[in-house]
Amino acid sequence: MSSHSETGKFHYHEPGLQHQFEDMGQQEESVSIGMWMFLVQEIMFFGGLFTAYLVFRSKYPMAFAAGSNHLDAFWGGLNTLVLIVSSLTMALTVYYAQKSNRNMQVIMILLTMAFGATFLGVKTIEYRDKFNHGLVPVQGWNKRIKAETNAEHETKPCWEVDHNAPAIEHPNPRGEFQWTDCSLVKKAQDEGYLTNAEKIGYFSNGEIDANKFRDKVRIFYYLYFVMTGLHALHMIVGLALMTWLLIVAWRGSFSEDYYMPVEMSGLYWHFVDIVWIFLFPLLYLLGRHFMHGG
Amino acid sequence: MAEYEQHDHDHIEHDHMTIPKYIGIFLVLVVGTILTYFAATVDLDFIFPGANTLVALLIAFTKMTCVMLFFMHVYWSPRMIWLSAVASFFWLAIMFSYTMQDYLTRDPGVFSP
Amino acid sequence: MQDAITAEYSGPPKLNYLNNGFTLKSWLLTKDHKRIAIMYLITVSLFFMAGGLYASAIRLELLTPASDLLQTGTYNKVFTQHGILMIFFFLIPSIPAVLGNFILPIMIGAKDLALPRINLLSLYIYWVGGAFTVWALLQGGVDTGWTFYTPYSTTFSNTYVMAVGLGIFINGFSSILTGLNFIVTVHTMRAPGMTWFRLPLFVWAQYATSLVMILGTPVIAITVLLLAIERFARVGIFDPTIGGDPILFQHMFWFYSHPAVYIMILPGMGVISELISNFSRKKIFGYEFIAFSSIAIAVFGFLVWGHHMFVSGQSVYAGLVFSFLTMVVAVPSAIKMFNWTATMYKGSISYDTPMLYGIGFMGLFLIGGLTGLFLGAIGLTVHLTDTYFVVAHFHYVMVGGQVIAYLGGIHYWWPKMTGKMYSEFWGKISAMLVFVGFNLTFFPQFILGYMGMPRRYSYPPEFQVLNIFSTAGASVLGVGLILPLIYLTQSLISGKAAGDNPWMLPGLEWRTSSPPPTENFDVMPVVTWEAYEFGEESGLDLEGARANESVRTV
Incomplete structure (x- = not known):
């Protein structure tokens, strides 16, 4: 950049250089800072959700643990690994772009897209599972199961429902959010670590109230769907970005001298990965240690 | 200059x-x-x-x-990038801590047994 | 450079950003920050007028204690929509997107903003968000107050909360992108020799504002999104009857919306720093202090949001902390006030229209800021919350601060933006009318609020006299605000040519032609002078030019 300061005249423009910049260095610097500023706002965007999570988890830890234990940590863990692999292939895309290796770039972009799509596929399986088990927190958005006239329904108190047993399909004619298991409340009550908010929030007249507990679990599922949903939306945007990148890389446009679009898409992709790195333990694993002998 | x-x-x-x-x-x-x-x-x-x-x-x-x-x-990035990464987490910390200083002091003992 | 100020240019009209293409396409698809600023100027003015109409309706209704002009429900909608249009579509975008967009790249000697396409995108997002909101308002509007407090907004209000909320959600990204662009531009686009401490203070203020925009706006986006989801899904995260927490909404809302107050006022302070120094023809006193106080306001502004929630169920301890920090955030604003005053001391002050606005700002912002301290005091605020004292306080900051600074800035840079000079006579008249009308409108409201007149609903008959004063003042203020519309438009048609440097100032924006060419400078400027340098170091013979000017006019 210091070159033009002596002459004080506008320079001849390199190809690929936008009109407002003096040289490629300035352009790359601008694009890179711009992308980081965008990521900062993304962090704050997800930050609002994490605040809501923090507040409600500190108020109702048992409801969150119960809800979390019903998520499938296998799928969640698998998705974490899938995203990490896709991050690696993304990083390698940038690496090969810097080495002007067009074929490896294309392969790496395709791999990244494949892993991204796998992630979304697994997410779909999980969402369908929640739909089938009446765990979507919106009325009418769950599978509707008619009540059978002669079926016997469990009349056990809700804290004796065995949460390790496979989920039983309860009649759900209006597709409501359903939750029957409050064994963790009983456990916390017996061992004396209910929070003050929980002592009010789960009980009616000194008895555990299954409906009140269900409302708190629903808040967990709400946050689960909003957080993973927004994350999935970012993945879809990332896949669109990758498609564009694939076309440009296919033409062999990226080289040692011009690889900013790859680098910037990489930043975005890694950011989405980082969000998931936090979502996985906070959503899938937070109550796992209560499962022993619960 | x-x-x-x-x-x-x-x-x-x-x-x-x-x-x-x-x-x-x-x-x-x-x-x-x-x-x-x-x-x-x-x-x-x-x-x-x-x-x-x-x-x-x-x-x-x-x-x-x-x-x-x-x-x-x-x-290997310029200081500005380091700063923006650190700043965003600093601001997250502001949001978390200043919200929680309200919730945690509202009824004492939320986190205590 | 020396003769840029005195040279007479004869020949065919120079190619500038305005006569460089006249088709609609050349405007709508432009990447030129100046054209984008002009399009922002027009849109923002339209929103200001719409918000002003709502304000007139409110003032007319409050002429009598009975609800005669507007029914109760309509009145709720009117003050809500006044707030939403004014805050989200006028106060927040006005100075950054109009004045900042136009003048910031020129001030630092750049050809354009660093990311011109993002800049155009931000304008389109603003249009889409605005159109969405206006559509929702035409459908029936909202009645929740601009704060959308839950659970009323999620559970009870059956107005168009979701539609307006999504309009604001969309609009938020416009402000994020503008902020992002400014930060990048200030970092990478400065001309040779334009060091950080040679930047005009307007640029520092814009930089601080942009920080707030980037760090705060996404939080309101997610809050409004949660609000919209809550409204149709009835999950209950904000509904206390099923375990939710309405205070959480307030925390998240004010995490953005208090810093948003600084998004509105910081650029105004930047304009005032320019006006005070330039029209006192004196180097600004305490440049570094003013620059860093902008950054300090941006940072501390994020630590005080709880002072909006003193009586809404927040813990007493949190109230204490927020109250203390509110006192702290007053310090950087006070630093600015003292430095401006010290700048004017023994300055060679010329009372041109922009300077009248500048001086008006200092008085009004002082009152607005100090009454803010009353409201931040945790005991007194219990008495004053939700009274007209609050209304008066934030209008003193928003109208007395931001709007007046915006008007001052428009008048100050109008010759640069259009190449035409407006009528100085009418300019002064209107500045006076705005000042007098404003005080007449809002000062009685301090008294009313202190006596207990509530906000947002009707008042007992004994408060009527002061309310009549207030409405009368509003009409004076209205005339003062309509006048610029007339004489500024008139100046476009028949105003005399302004020349490149009508105020004889050293800043970089005054060293290019008016209106500036598309790439702002014919030759890349090299900055060798400090900001606000009026002596020989500026490389211009400003005093000589000023003397010639006075000979010519006398």
């Missing part, structure tokens, strides 16, 4: 990472994920309540730092 140090490099340096290094970071991330899972299944409440979450978050922070420093090349 002006501060040009930020413009000095024509291209952001990119010869620091090699494929073995990328694979190495990747393995760290995989080990971290597995560790997170198994750490979550062990009941650490005997240390202090919430120890499990703390461990999980510590591992997540480590993983995030690896991704940011090496996959996102922050380690």
